[in-house]
Amino acid sequence: MAETRLIEISPVTRVEGHGKVTIHLDAEGRVDEARLHIVEFRGFERFIRGRLMWEVPVIVQRLCGICPVSHHLASAKAMDQIVGVDVLPPTAEKMRRLMHYGQVMQSHVLHFFHLSAPDLLFGFGAPAEKRNIFEVIRENPTLGLRAVQMRKFGQEIIEATAGKKIHGTGAIPGGINRNLPVEVRDRFLGQVEEMLVWAQDALALARGYVESHADMVAGFGTFPSSHMSLVREGDGALDLYHGRLRALDAGGAPIFDMVDYRDYHKHLIEDVRSWSYMKFPFIRALGAEDGWYRVGPLARMNTASFIDTPLANAAHGALRAFSGGLNHSTLANHWARMIEVVHCVEKIRELLQDPDLQGSDLVAKGERRFEGIGVIEAPRGNLIHHYRVDENDQVTFCNLIVSTTHNNEGMNRAVKAVAVQHLSSQPKITEGMLNHVEVAIRAYDPCLSCATHALGQMPLQVEIVDAAGAVIDRAGQCL
Amino acid sequence: MTDAFTFQIDGVEVTAQPGQTIMEAADAAGIYIPRLCDHEGLRHQGGCRVCTVKAGGRSVAACTQPAEAALEVENDTEARRRVRRDLVEMLFHGGNHLCPICEKSGNCELQAMAYRLEMTAPTRFPWLEPCRAVDASHPEIALDTNRCISCGRCIRASQDLDGKGVFGYVGRGIHRRVAVNGADLAHTEAAGADLAMGVCPVGCILRKGEGFSVPIGERVFDDGLIGHEIEAKR
Ligand code: SF4
Ligand code: SF4
Ligand code: FES
Ligand code: NI
Numbered sequence: 001m002a003e004t005r006l007i008e009i010s011p012v013t014r015v016e017g018h019g020k021v022t023i024h025l026d027a028e029g030r031v032d033e034a035r036l037h038i039v040e041f042r043g044f045e046r047f048i049r050g051r052l053m054w055e056v057p058v059i060v061q062r063l064c065g066i067c068p069v070s071h072h073l074a075s076a077k078a079m080d081q082i083v084g085v086d087v088l089p090p091t092a093e094k095m096r097r098l099m100h101y102g103q104v105m106q107s108h109v110l111h112f113f114h115l116s117a118p119d120l121l122f123g124f125g126a127p128a129e130k131r132n133i134f135e136v137i138r139e140n141p142t143l144g145l146r147a148v149q150m151r152k153f154g155q156e157i158i159e160a161t162a163g164k165k166i167h168g169t170g171a172i173p174g175g176i177n178r179n180l181p182v183e184v185r186d187r188f189l190g191q192v193e194e195m196l197v198w199a200q201d202a203l204a205l206a207r208g209y210v211e212s213h214a215d216m217v218a219g220f221g222t223f224p225s226s227h228m229s230l231v232r233e234g235d236g237a238l239d240l241y242h243g244r245l246r247a248l249d250a251g252g253a254p255i256f257d258m259v260d261y262r263d264y265h266k267h268l269i270e271d272v273r274s275w276s277y278m279k280f281p282f283i284r285a286l287g288a289e290d291g292w293y294r295v296g297p298l299a300r301m302n303t304a305s306f307i308d309t310p311l312a313n314a315a316h317g318a319l320r321a322f323s324g325g326l327n328h329s330t331l332a333n334h335w336a337r338m339i340e341v342v343h344c345v346e347k348i349r350e351l352l353q354d355p356d357l358q359g360s361d362l363v364a365k366g367e368r369r370f371e372g373i374g375v376i377e378a379p380r381g382n383l384i385h386h387y388r389v390d391e392n393d394q395v396t397f398c399n400l401i402v403s404t405t406h407n408n409e410g411m412n413r414a415v416k417a418v419a420v421q422h423l424s425s426q427p428k429i430t431e432g433m434l435n436h437v438e439v440a441i442r443a444y445d446p447c448l449s450c451a452t453h454a455l456g457q458m459p460l461q462v463e464i465v466d467a468a469g470a471v472i473d474r475a476g477q478c479l
Numbered sequence: 480m481t482d483a484f485t486f487q488i489d490g491v492e493v494t495a496q497p498g499q500t501i502m503e504a505a506d507a508a509g510i511y512i513p514r515l516c517d518h519e520g521l522r523h524q525g526g527c528r529v530c531t532v533k534a535g536g537r538s539v540a541a542c543t544q545p546a547e548a549a550l551e552v553e554n555d556t557e558a559r560r561r562v563r564r565d566l567v568e569m570l571f572h573g574g575n576h577l578c579p580i581c582e583k584s585g586n587c588e589l590q591a592m593a594y595r596l597e598m599t600a601p602t603r604f605p606w607l608e609p610c611r612a613v614d615a616s617h618p619e620i621a622l623d624t625n626r627c628i629s630c631g632r633c634i635r636a637s638q639d640l641d642g643k644g645v646f647g648y649v650g651r652g653i654h655r656r657v658a659v660n661g662a663d664l665a666h667t668e669a670a671g672a673d674l675a676m677g678v679c680p681v682g683c684i685l686r687k688g689e690g691f692s693v694p695i696g697e698r699v700f701d702d703g704l705i706g707h708e709i710e711a712k713r
Binding site for chain 1: 579580582613615616621623685687688689690691692694695696
């Protein structure tokens with residue numbers, strides 16, 4: 001009887017939240033199958049039932065300590081529909097956008113500098129004690145300092161729009177609860193030019209990495225797939241806050257385009273698999289087998305027709321030219337993420353100069369509805385919040401599709417591709433090899449605490465299993 | 480008619496009018512005595528015991544105990560604070576209070592009292608995690624009874640000010656709870672304009688749709704500890 005060994009990598013460090021990777025080996029030690037398991041806890045959808053609808057944008061922030069603002073805004077957008085508001089007062093929409101750009105910026109900066117820079121600067125095979133932000137700062141003090149200050153800038157934008165750096169209350173059904181005082185605006189205006197310079201430097205670093213490691217990047221977790229995101233209504237520009245759904249196939253041809261996101265369920269189906277608690281969404285038109293797709297910064301660079309801010313648009317053009325069409329490389333996400341940081345800072349600058357932010361018309365009212373669907377492009381990709389609310393204002397139904405769930409199949413494929421390439425037929429499984437698997441997962445910046453809908457965060461692990469199902473290695477890499 | 484007299488709170492001389500409670504005299508003198516069930520404009524109940532002071536060697540509720548000439552009252556001492564903190568902690572344990580997701584946060588007297596009494600460390604009491612309901616049946620008012628501290632303010636306000644009796648106590652002893660006189664709030668005489676709807680110290684009686692419309696920074700207790708406006712008079 002053929003024997004298979006199973007490698008389990010656990011915990012996958014430096015991913016937000018926790019999950020588990022199991023690598024199944026056959027008798028010859030070749031990778032047979034590799035899977036990313038995420039322990040799901042559907043407590044949230046249950047908890048939210050019966051709650052009062054205006055509480056939801058605050059409660060959902062507890063889904064995740066990493067991307068609370070995205071949940072806050074996606075659910076607020078759903079609640080706008082419940083209170084019958086399709087068009088927010090300009091001050092409300094712009095304050096929310098400002099909040100969102102601040103959030104995307106600080107999240108991407110965190111990911112790039114704190115979570116990925118160690119791998120990119122020191123190599124995936126470097127010893128664990130070297131692959132952390134403290135080493136990055138030690139070897140490159142300027143870079144480290146900027147990372148800290150850029151995050152702080154983004155967080156202060158969140159604080160100014162939501163009232164707190166995390167778990168604020170800014171967005172309310174139909175609008176926002178505050179505007180931006182002139183003094184606060186001026187403080188940000190004083191910093192924004194420098195942020196833009198630093199964002200461009202970071203972009204150059206990420207781009208340079210991908211360009212100078214072109215062969216490695218092309219061979220590392222690269223596989224063709226469909227891509228999906230919101231794009232701006234009408235012209236298809238990148239729009240992180242609002243728009244219509246666009247999905248492109250691997251060759252760049254549209255599968256669907258300009259879809260009203262309130263019809264998401266007409267185009268996406270959520271599949272369930274026996275070995276994972278996490279759902280596998282797929283595009284209905286393509287079926288369960290071929291309908292999987294990716295979301296996130298790289299997917300957005302693929303779907304967006306252009307970017308409406310000049311520096312990011314030029315960078316978008318450069319990525320397009322380098323890729324010669326859609327880019328399918330897992331590691332190109334780093335480049336895409338830094339293009340978005342530049343875009344966010346450009347947008348923040350544009351908004352800060354807009355007097356609407358000092359407006360006092362903050363909330364709109366409309367005719368009550370009973371269903372609301374809010375969609376946003378979160379740092380990690382498309383995020384769908386869907387609710388039904390009864391005539392007493394209590395939530396009766398909630399369905400969430402978070403970015404990490406959209407990317408579930410893509411991450412599994414990336415893990416397998418990397419595992420096959422780096423782990424098969426090796427006499428001994430080294431830490432550096434296991435880290436390659438982790439790098440593939442981290443490139444998606446998965447937010448596992450969010451994907452599992454756990455209230456709070458959960459632990460994650462990596463294991464190797466043989467043909468008989470016995471765990472033969474457990475490689476935990478805790479920081 | 481008798482004349483004003485004086486007594487002492489923590490060694491400070493306080494002037495009282497005949498018929499005043501210790502708390503009323505203290506308020507007038509700019510000395511804050513913590514309280515939860517007592518509320519301006521409502522009859523005193525003496526239920527929560529958060530206002531407990533030592534007066535003449537006995538523990539009494541400052542909100543109901545009349546001031547007396549030459550009385551020596553112990554209010555802001557470590558021993559008093561400890562007793563009050565215990566009482567407030569028990570109120571948290573007796574309900575389901577998730578401040579970070581509660582719309583009353585920043586405007587809540589219970590939460591503000593916890594801050595004032597420095598209830599920071601994990602408490603020694605068991606979490607009762609009672610099974611409580613949200614009653615959203617009324618078009619203007621929602622009740623989240625997870626947060627009710629049975630202070631009885633709504634009962635007194637409904638009876639004495641609104642002349643209604645929308646709320647009342649049910650059960651006895653530790654099981655005593657505040658309930659509505661009807662199948663749910665929609666099946667009572669409750670109206671959004673009732674004064675009873677504006678006296679709840681916590682996030683139980685909620686005006687629908689208000690939610691989080693007051694931004695962080697502009698909420699009642701964002702600019703000072705509970706009681707600071709009384710202390711400012713001194
Ligand atoms: S009622 Fe007060 S103490 Fe209770 S959860 Fe709300 S804010 Fe916290
Ligand atoms: S509902 Fe509010 S006012 Fe009424 S008893 Fe409960 S806590 Fe007190
Ligand atoms: S305030 Fe005196 S007993 Fe409650
Ligand atoms: Ni998250």
